[in-house]
Amino acid sequence: MNCPYTGFPMIIKLQRLKLQTRKSEEAINITASVEEVVRKSGVKNGLVNILTTHTSSGLLVTEGIPCLEEDILTHFARLFPEDQDYHHRRYLDYDGRLGFNADAHLKSVIGGISCTFPIENGEIVKGSRQTIYFMEYDGPLERTYLVQVLGE
């Protein structure tokens, strides 16, 4: 398929990336991995969308410094303490186990699970301070996130 405006061929590429988290909660900088997918995609102008496939993890964008990573996790924990009276504390027959990680799910909801950036001349366009984070709220686990690049 060609772009109706420029006539160049449209490219749509989806990459599934694995990530081994190592702690119960952590913020992992994935910016370089996303940039690499974009570079290899061959897309010069378009969009990149990044999405976690898990409901107890998240994706967010902020300045890439450790104090902010710590603040995000600390204040998410303050918003959704582990020892609250959640309904999500019961046997889940489809999983064969108890579900009791409502705090992780709620952090995922409030923090978001995806982000999108424009691509120009083969590079992601973003602010100099903007860093893409995979957010683990219930690790350690092997996680998967998606990077879809589309454009011309």
Added chain:
Amino acid sequence: MIDFHTHPALIQELRAQYPSYERSAREVFQIGNTFQPLETFFLEMDVAGIERAVLLPIACRRARKGDVSSNEQVAELARKSRRFVGFASVDPLEKGAARELEAAVTKLHLKGLKLDPALQDFSPGDRKAFAVYEAAEALGIPLVIHTGMSWAPGTALERGHPLHLENAIRRFPKLRFVLAHFAWPWVWEAAALALKYPNVYLDTACLYYDSPKEFFQFVFSKQIPTSLIERSLRNKIVFGSNYPRVEIKNMAAAVRSLHLTEGCLQKIFKENAERLLGM
């Protein structure tokens, strides 16, 4: 620190190697979580402060058309890492079960026996099972046996009543019985067996509603008093998580949230398990 109750049921490396492994996890063990690399298992232990984990298979191919991990798979994992202590499982109603157990201990170097009367569909008090108890006693290995409620569909609740084991406990006084899941909901009966018989132990791998902390606060302070653990059962309880049905970190935090002394926690997390394993 030792976790006495884990199941190697969701390991990516085993799924890649054994064609029936995934079906057993989904249809026999009935767990829906994602398969994880071995590294996740070790990291889970690290986060919980656990150094070694007992791996429990369940030989239930007669009753469920598939084992939940095999003795060979467990032995393979134990060879890969000294952090794993592999147990064997045999079907007490199958001919040659006692010999199979002996081979698992002497040739595969497995360190204990795991039985699950609900999933394996046998009565733990049935004399047909006694040959296996006798073999385990002779081999000097501990027996972790499922007691209490089993979630597995098609299994009878009453199979898990701990008093079904009393005759075997009396008949084989040198066989150390670890009653898994504290036999919930029959925790008083389980506690009474552990109080009365020197060869009865209990593991903490019980979680049937609420969160681990909430469940433990109720069971170990309202259903039975915490003082019973602190004063009378401190040498008879081992920490077990039931991973991957529950994360080790959450079960360990729940045990630590009980009002037990450091000395008692040390016995539950370490010393009692070491004694049972001859470490």
